[in-house]
Amino acid sequence: MAAIGKLAGVSQVTVSRALSHPEKVSPDTLKRIREAIEVTGFVPNALAGALSSRRTQLITALIPTMTNIVYASLLHSFSDIMRSYGYQIMLSETGFDPDMEEQLVATLLSRRPDGILLWGLQHTASTRRMLLNADIPVVEVWDLTETPIDCSVGFSQFDAGQAVARFAHERGYRRAATVNTSDVRTLTRRDGFISRFTELSGMPVLSIDTPAGAPTLGQGRAALRELIDRRGFSDGVIFCGSDQFAHGLLIEAQTRGLRIPEDIAVVGFGDQDFAADTEPALTTVRVDRADLGDRAARALLERIEGTSDTPEAVIDVGFTLIPRGSA
Amino acid sequence: MAAIGKLAGVSQVTVSRALSHPEKVSPDTLKRIREAIEVTGFVPNALAGALSSRRTQLITALIPTMTNIVYASLLHSFSDIMRSYGYQIMLSETGFDPDMEEQLVATLLSRRPDGILLWGLQHTASTRRMLLNADIPVVEVWDLTETPIDCSVGFSQFDAGQAVARFAHERGYRRAATVNTSDVRTLTRRDGFISRFTELSGMPVLSIDTPAGAPTLGQGRAALRELIDRRGFSDGVIFCGSDQFAHGLLIEAQTRGLRIPEDIAVVGFGDQDFAADTEPALTTVRVDRADLGDRAARALLERIEGTSDTPEAVIDVGFTLIPRGSA
DNA sequence: GTGAAAGCGCTAACAA
DNA sequence: TTGTTAGCGCTTTCAC
Numbered sequence: 001m002a003a004i005g006k007l008a009g010v011s012q013v014t015v016s017r018a019l020s021h022p023e024k025v026s027p028d029t030l031k032r033i034r035e036a037i038e039v040t041g042f043v044p045n046a047l048a049g050a051l052s053s054r055r056t057q058l059i060t061a062l063i064p065t066m067t068n069i070v071y072a073s074l075l076h077s078f079s080d081i082m083r084s085y086g087y088q089i090m091l092s093e094t095g096f097d098p099d100m101e102e103q104l105v106a107t108l109l110s111r112r113p114d115g116i117l118l119w120g121l122q123h124t125a126s127t128r129r130m131l132l133n134a135d136i137p138v139v140e141v142w143d144l145t146e147t148p149i150d151c152s153v154g155f156s157q158f159d160a161g162q163a164v165a166r167f168a169h170e171r172g173y174r175r176a177a178t179v180n181t182s183d184v185r186t187l188t189r190r191d192g193f194i195s196r197f198t199e200l201s202g203m204p205v206l207s208i209d210t211p212a213g214a215p216t217l218g219q220g221r222a223a224l225r226e227l228i229d230r231r232g233f234s235d236g237v238i239f240c241g242s243d244q245f246a247h248g249l250l251i252e253a254q255t256r257g258l259r260i261p262e263d264i265a266v267v268g269f270g271d272q273d274f275a276a277d278t279e280p281a282l283t284t285v286r287v288d289r290a291d292l293g294d295r296a297a298r299a300l301l302e303r304i305e306g307t308s309d310t311p312e313a314v315i316d317v318g319f320t321l322i323p324r325g326s327a
Numbered sequence: 328m329a330a331i332g333k334l335a336g337v338s339q340v341t342v343s344r345a346l347s348h349p350e351k352v353s354p355d356t357l358k359r360i361r362e363a364i365e366v367t368g369f370v371p372n373a374l375a376g377a378l379s380s381r382r383t384q385l386i387t388a389l390i391p392t393m394t395n396i397v398y399a400s401l402l403h404s405f406s407d408i409m410r411s412y413g414y415q416i417m418l419s420e421t422g423f424d425p426d427m428e429e430q431l432v433a434t435l436l437s438r439r440p441d442g443i444l445l446w447g448l449q450h451t452a453s454t455r456r457m458l459l460n461a462d463i464p465v466v467e468v469w470d471l472t473e474t475p476i477d478c479s480v481g482f483s484q485f486d487a488g489q490a491v492a493r494f495a496h497e498r499g500y501r502r503a504a505t506v507n508t509s510d511v512r513t514l515t516r517r518d519g520f521i522s523r524f525t526e527l528s529g530m531p532v533l534s535i536d537t538p539a540g541a542p543t544l545g546q547g548r549a550a551l552r553e554l555i556d557r558r559g560f561s562d563g564v565i566f567c568g569s570d571q572f573a574h575g576l577l578i579e580a581q582t583r584g585l586r587i588p589e590d591i592a593v594v595g596f597g598d599q600d601f602a603a604d605t606e607p608a609l610t611t612v613r614v615d616r617a618d619l620g621d622r623a624a625r626a627l628l629e630r631i632e633g634t635s636d637t638p639e640a641v642i643d644v645g646f647t648l649i650p651r652g653s654a
Numbered sequence: 655g656t657g658a659a660a661g662c663g664c665t666a667a668c669a670a
Numbered sequence: 671t672t673g674t675t676a677g678c679g680c681t682t683t684c685a686c
Binding site for chain 2: 680
C-alpha cells in the first residue's frame with residue numbers, strides 16, 4: 001500500500017481509504033490510486049486488515065457432510081447470500097460427530113470468524129462454552145429449539161413425523177413401517193410418526209435403522225427385502241427418512257411385482273429433484289432448503305451487522321406434505 | 328498471550344513457542360503455560376500468526392457447484408486430507424462461469440491462501456495472470472492437460488468417450504445417441520464418443536444437450552422422450568454424461584415398456600452410489616473421485632511444503648468402464 | 655480531503 | 671531454555 005501511495009503521490013493511509021471508503025477520497029486522487037493499483041497488480045492483504053479492524057468477513061459453517069444434497073443445498077443458498085454481503089465461507093464437515101464438531105470449533109475459533117453456522121442442536125458442553133465465550137453470532141439450522149445458543153432456523157422434526165402419520169391414516173393405511181438412518185435428527189422425526197400412527201391405528205410400527213451417513217438407494221432396496229422377507233411386513237405404508245431410501249423401495253417393489261401404492265405405499269422425505277420423476281411419482285415432505293439457507297444467512301447477518309435491534313431467535317420455516325402417486 | 332505469560336511467569340514469546348514448538352520449551356514451563364491457557368480459555372489468534380509467519384494454513388477451493396455429488400465427493404476427500412495436515416478450506420462456487428471464477432480468485436487471493444484448487448481447465452486470461460503473479464501452488468482437477476497453470480490431476484475426457492464408443496461397438500450396437508449438459512467438460516467426452524463411434528459404425532450419432540447445471544432424472548426421462556418421439560431414435564445405445572440422466576432413461580424406458588438393453592441400451596457416467604442398484608443395474612464409467620481428491624491434496628501439499636524436489640505436474644487417475652445390465 | 659502515529663496479536667531472528 | 675527486538679500490512683484516531 002505504501003508503494004501504491006508513492007506511485008500516486010499520496011500516503012499509505014489514503015490508499016487504504018480509497019479501498020475501504022472511496023467516498024472519503026477526492027475523485028482525482030482516487031483515480032490516480034486506482035491506476036497505480038491496476039499497473040502494479042496490487043492485491044490488498046485481508047489478513048492485516050482483519051487483524052487491525054477486528055472483522056474477518058469470514059463465516060464458519062459446520063455441516064455433517066457435503067456429500068448429501070440436503071446439507072449441500074442448504075449451504076449453497078446460505079453461501080450465496082453471505083457472499084453477496086462480502087463474507088466468505090470456511091467449510092468443515094463434522095461427520096455427524098459432536099466430538100469432531102467440538103474439535104473443529106476450537107480450531108476454527110482461532111481464525112476469528114464473524115459468525116458460525118451449526119447443523120442441528122446436538123453439541124457438547126464444551127462446544128457451547130467456547131461459543132458463548134467467543135461471543136460470536138451463531139445460527140443453528142434444521143432442527144428447531146426454544147433454547148438456541150444464539151438463534152435457530154428450522155422446523156420441528158417431531159411435527160413432520162406426526163403430519164405424515166396423520167396423512168397415512170387418512171389415506172386408509174392401517175399398518176406401517178419406517179426406514180431411517182440412525183441419526184438423532186431423523187430419529188426424532190421417526191418417533192413423531194410412530195407415536196402418532198400408533199395412537200391413530202392402534203397398530204405397532206416396524207422400524208429399520210441404517211448407519212448414520214449418506215442414505216443410498218441400495219439401502220432402501222435392502223430395507224424392503226428385510227421388511228417383507230424377514231419382518232413379515234406384507235402391506236401398508238412405509239415412511240422413509242430420505243427420498244433415496246424411498247426411491248430404492250419403489251424399485252425393489254417393482255422388481256418384485258408389487259403394486260404401488262395398492263400393495264405397498266411409500267412416503268419419502270426431502271422432495272429432492274428426482275422425487276417428482278420416479279415411477280410412480282414420490283409422495284414426500286418438502287422442506288424448502290433454499291429458503292432455510294437464506295433465512296439462516298439473514299438471521300446471522302442481522303446479528304453480525306446489528307441491523308435489527310430485536311432479531312428473532314427462533315425461525316420456523318415449516319414443511320409441506322406433497323402427495324403424489326406413491327402413497 | 329502476554330496475559331498467559333504473566334500467569335505462567337514467562338514472557339509472551341515463550342507462550343507462542345509453547346503453542347507452535349512445544350518441544351523447544353521445558354516440560355515444566357510448558358505445563359504452567361497449558362494450565363494458564365486452560366484456566367483462561369485463551370484462544371490464539373491465527374490471523375496475527377498468519378500475518379507474521381506468512382502462512383495462513385488456508386486453501387481456497389473453487390468448484391462449479393456443491394449441489395452435485397461429483398464435485399462434492401471429490402472435495403470431501405480433498406478436504407479430509409488437507410484438514411489432517413492442518414489446513415482449512417475456503418469454499419466458493421463458480422456456477423460453471425469463468426468470469427465468476429475470475430472475480431472469486433481476485434477476492435480470495437487477498438486472504439493469502441497457501442494453495443488453490445480449481446476445477447477444470449477453462450480459466451480467463453486474467454485468472455491465470457493473477458494466479459501466476461501470486462506465486463501460489465495451484466492444482467487443476469478433473470480434466471487433464473499437458474500445460475497446467477501449476478499441476479493437474481484428472482483423466483482424459485476425450486479418451487473416456489472413446490472407450491465407451493469402443494465398448495458399445497463391441498457389444499454390437501450400431502446406432503447411438505448422447506445426452507449431456509452443455510458444459511465444456513462433458514462435451515469433450517461426448518465428442519470423443521461421437522468421433523470414435525462414427526468411425527467404427529459409420530453411423531451418425533444423435534445428441535441432446537441440456538443446460539449446464541445439476542443433471543436431473545427428469546431431464547433424462549425427457550431426453551428419451553425427445554429421442555424417440557421427435558428424433559426418430561428407435562433402438563441402439565445411449566451414452567449419458569451423468570448417471571442421473573441414465574437413471575432417468577431407464578425409468579422412462581420401463582414406463583414405455585421398452586426392454587433394456589435389448590431395445591434401448593444405456594451407459595451412464597460417474598458410477599454414483601445408486602448405479603449398481605437401478606433396475607437393471609447401470610453400465611457406467613467409474614472415476615475414483617475419492618482417489619482424485621486425495622491425489623490432488625497430496626500434489627498441493629508437496630508444493631506447499633516443498634517435500635518433494637521434483638513434484639509431478641500431470642497426474643492421470645484414469646477411469647474404468649463398469650459393465651452391468653443396462654448395456 | 656489528507657497524513658502522522660499507534661497498535662491489532664502474533665512469529666522470526668538473534669542474543670543471552 | 672528463555673527473552674528482546676523488530677516487524678507482518680493493514681485500520682483507527684486524531685490532528686491539520
